[in-house]
Amino acid sequence: MENNSPKVEPGKIPFWRDVRVLRVLFQGIFLLGVILLLAILYRNMLEGLRGLGLTLNLNFFQDEAGFGISEGITYDPSDTYLKAFWVGVLNTLKVSIIGIVCATFIGLFFGIARLSSNWLIRTIAAAYVECFRNVPLLLQIVFWYTAVVAQLPNVRESLSLFGGAFINNRGVYLPSPEPTSSLKIWLWFLGAGLLLAVFLYVLRWRQLQRLDRPGFRAKWALPAFLIVALCGWFLTPGRPFTLDLPALQGFNYQGGMSFSPEFSALLVGLSIYTSAFIAEVVRSGIQSVVKGQREAARSVGLKEGQTLRLVVLPQAVPIIVPPLTSQYLNLAKNSSLAVAIGFPDLLGIGRTMMLQTGQSIPVFAIIMVSYLVMSLTTSAAMNWYNRRITRIGR
Amino acid sequence: MEEQELTQEIKPPANTKGAARWLKDNLFNTWYNTLLTCLALVLLFFAFKGFLTWAFTEAEWDVIPANFRLFMVGSYPQEQIWRVWNAIYILSVLMGLSAGLWGGLVRRFAVVLSGVWSISALLPVELSTRGWCLGANAMIAVSFFLGRGRTGLRPWILGGWILSFPVIMVVLRGFGENGVLTSNWGGLLLTLILAVIGIVVSFPLGVFLALCRQSNLPAIRWVSTTYIETVRGVPLITILFMGNTLIPIFMPGFDINQVLRMMIGITFFSGAYMAENVRGGLQGIPRGQHEAAQAVGLNYVQTTLFIVLPQALRSVIPAIVGQFIALFKDTSLVSIIGLIDLLGVAKSVIANPDWLGLQAEVYLFAAAIYFAFCYAMSYASQDIETDLGVGKH
Numbered sequence: 191m192e193n194n195s196p197k198v199e200p201g202k203i204p205f206w207r208d209v210r211v212l213r214v215l216f217q218g219i220f221l222l223g224v225i226l227l228l229a230i231l232y233r234n235m236l237e238g239l240r241g242l243g244l245t246l247n248l249n250f251f252q253d254e255a256g257f258g259i260s261e262g263i264t265y266d267p268s269d270t271y272l273k274a275f276w277v278g279v280l281n282t283l284k285v286s287i288i289g290i291v292c293a294t295f296i297g298l299f300f301g302i303a304r305l306s307s308n309w310l311i312r313t314i315a316a317a318y319v320e321c322f323r324n325v326p327l328l329l330q331i332v333f334w335y336t337a338v339v340a341q342l343p344n345v346r347e348s349l350s351l352f353g354g355a356f357i358n359n360r361g362v363y364l365p366s367p368e369p370t371s372s373l374k375i376w377l378w379f380l381g382a383g384l385l386l387a388v389f390l391y392v393l394r395w396r397q398l399q400r401l402d403r404p405g406f407r408a409k410w411a412l413p414a415f416l417i418v419a420l421c422g423w424f425l426t427p428g429r430p431f432t433l434d435l436p437a438l439q440g441f442n443y444q445g446g447m448s449f450s451p452e453f454s455a456l457l458v459g460l461s462i463y464t465s466a467f468i469a470e471v472v473r474s475g476i477q478s479v480v481k482g483q484r485e486a487a488r489s490v491g492l493k494e495g496q497t498l499r500l501v502v503l504p505q506a507v508p509i510i511v512p513p514l515t516s517q518y519l520n521l522a523k524n525s526s527l528a529v530a531i532g533f534p535d536l537l538g539i540g541r542t543m544m545l546q547t548g549q550s551i552p553v554f555a556i557i558m559v560s561y562l563v564m565s566l567t568t569s570a571a572m573n574w575y576n577r578r579i580t581r582i583g584r
Numbered sequence: 585m586e587e588q589e590l591t592q593e594i595k596p597p598a599n600t601k602g603a604a605r606w607l608k609d610n611l612f613n614t615w616y617n618t619l620l621t622c623l624a625l626v627l628l629f630f631a632f633k634g635f636l637t638w639a640f641t642e643a644e645w646d647v648i649p650a651n652f653r654l655f656m657v658g659s660y661p662q663e664q665i666w667r668v669w670n671a672i673y674i675l676s677v678l679m680g681l682s683a684g685l686w687g688g689l690v691r692r693f694a695v696v697l698s699g700v701w702s703i704s705a706l707l708p709v710e711l712s713t714r715g716w717c718l719g720a721n722a723m724i725a726v727s728f729f730l731g732r733g734r735t736g737l738r739p740w741i742l743g744g745w746i747l748s749f750p751v752i753m754v755v756l757r758g759f760g761e762n763g764v765l766t767s768n769w770g771g772l773l774l775t776l777i778l779a780v781i782g783i784v785v786s787f788p789l790g791v792f793l794a795l796c797r798q799s800n801l802p803a804i805r806w807v808s809t810t811y812i813e814t815v816r817g818v819p820l821i822t823i824l825f826m827g828n829t830l831i832p833i834f835m836p837g838f839d840i841n842q843v844l845r846m847m848i849g850i851t852f853f854s855g856a857y858m859a860e861n862v863r864g865g866l867q868g869i870p871r872g873q874h875e876a877a878q879a880v881g882l883n884y885v886q887t888t889l890f891i892v893l894p895q896a897l898r899s900v901i902p903a904i905v906g907q908f909i910a911l912f913k914d915t916s917l918v919s920i921i922g923l924i925d926l927l928g929v930a931k932s933v934i935a936n937p938d939w940l941g942l943q944a945e946v947y948l949f950a951a952a953i954y955f956a957f958c959y960a961m962s963y964a965s966q967d968i969e970t971d972l973g974v975g976k977h
Binding site: 217220221224307309320321329332333340341527544550562 | 617620624801807814816817819820822826836913916930944947950954955958959
């Protein structure tokens, strides 16, 4: 590199005009300011805590919690605070993951419906999106909880769906599959089916490569696997699973899966609210693929399905993924609104801990760390996925 | 002769226009669309029938007019209500002037607003309220005609909008014991104030953080990035809880009431999001702009103030409107802490033994108010986007 600017010897610049010195100086002053601010806050905190008669101390995490938690993994009030907090973390994860799955499906449905050629379907989908994304989530959750779930009939007059699922004001009761002893035999069938599927997949892949034509790689593998699995299901002596139906015993339904009213209201609220945003993400992602791409694909002879799979989606997905990730993260963070209806998520349990022990600062710290870990891992995973598909796409 | 024959009007071929054709094209063009249309119609019929039957025969809407004042201003004292109207009048004058000066979107909003006031005046309300409503209407109309065509006034009006924020705060608060304590602010008024504060006060913070994050000095960049990512990684409700319990601990000796604590919490939260929006704008400025500014001898501060920020901020207006909508909805979380904002009022009305079992009516009313505001703002943001030509330059 040729440098035309006159050479300046470092020694000749006075230090107050030397960029290198200034950089260090400026950053030093800035850091000093930040540290000073933190120090003042820390001093204030100690003073404030003294005023409240509290001392900072982390030992309480090992103490007996002594409060009950209405749902989650096995837990006893005699367990430690740490265990109680862990129950909350798992409850948050449970509602977030199920919520994300539901919201994605509902959102996809309405996002695609907004692009329908049918005016009525398009308009209904638009109305759905506008209605649910323009009303605060908290209001929706409280509405579902107090105006819908709490108004359901009582246990004796439960609404019954197909005789197996029951809904009442104490919760939602669904049949759950229970594995039996013949599950092992069926698993062998599944394994064999999987092997066959892999073999057929590779075979088909090779064939497509040889023909140099686009096509569906799992065209043979998928049906083969399904057929084997289905045959296995009927050939196994007995059934691999039995349905555990909820049944009225005493004052409530026993057996099967059950969701508490709090969980149900929170899940419905989160899923519907987020699905409205996901629908918009999907719609704008698909619309961002220019019309010419579609027309070009049709004119070189691709079928409608191939156009979607080979031309539109590969271009739409990289556009959809980043905003979709932030919607997922929003849903996970919004699950903290559970405190409004008393679902024991990590924030709710954290609050109980704070009220019982008075150690608000360490509890807030652990709550924030939990949320940050969730957010950062999700966004790291999504960034990795995003990098991968953008590399393939371009 | 031939000419005339050539220019003869040709009618469109039959069956390409009209309602029947539209129905066929948009609802019944294929067999599956026909099926979907029928299915959707059946579903819609039952949904509407159920809802309308409930709304007109079972629902008890009396609860809304009976508590209307509570919904709007919470426990703001009746004898001081003129303060709220004065604030509304300041905004009405600015609105009217802007409508006259700019026309377009602002005028449409002014028309809708005066329509709302007119309808309110026709409703069975107290005589004084009726007077205030008509007054607001008159303010809009008079200032509209005053502002019409005087384009020279534009910078003054923009300044007026910016100044109106502190002025309105003072008008609403008053001074000392004679005024209205912030702890008495409530209802829709509080919701709006929290959202506006969250945007206006967090704006300088956000710009500062965004510039720090774009800085080429690593220490400054890291501190700013840590702040932004930490705040964005946790839910707003955690920050509000923290504000509520930790501000008294970290600031002993200051008496900061709950409303102020929520305002502080919302500002810090909103600042991080604002920073990300502004950063989007900063990144959109081509390198050439920086280089050109350096070439004519501007230093960093001058480049930022006169070259970069004016362009960057213009392009992030739609994003900031989006953030305002999100924040407007998020302010409802203060009701968990115990403030009586719009949702807080709804909760307290339901808890009132006089109005037991009316959850659906009360929540639907609150939802309708939130919807009206959010929808109007997102409509405005689409319009602004087209006006600014974002993404078209």
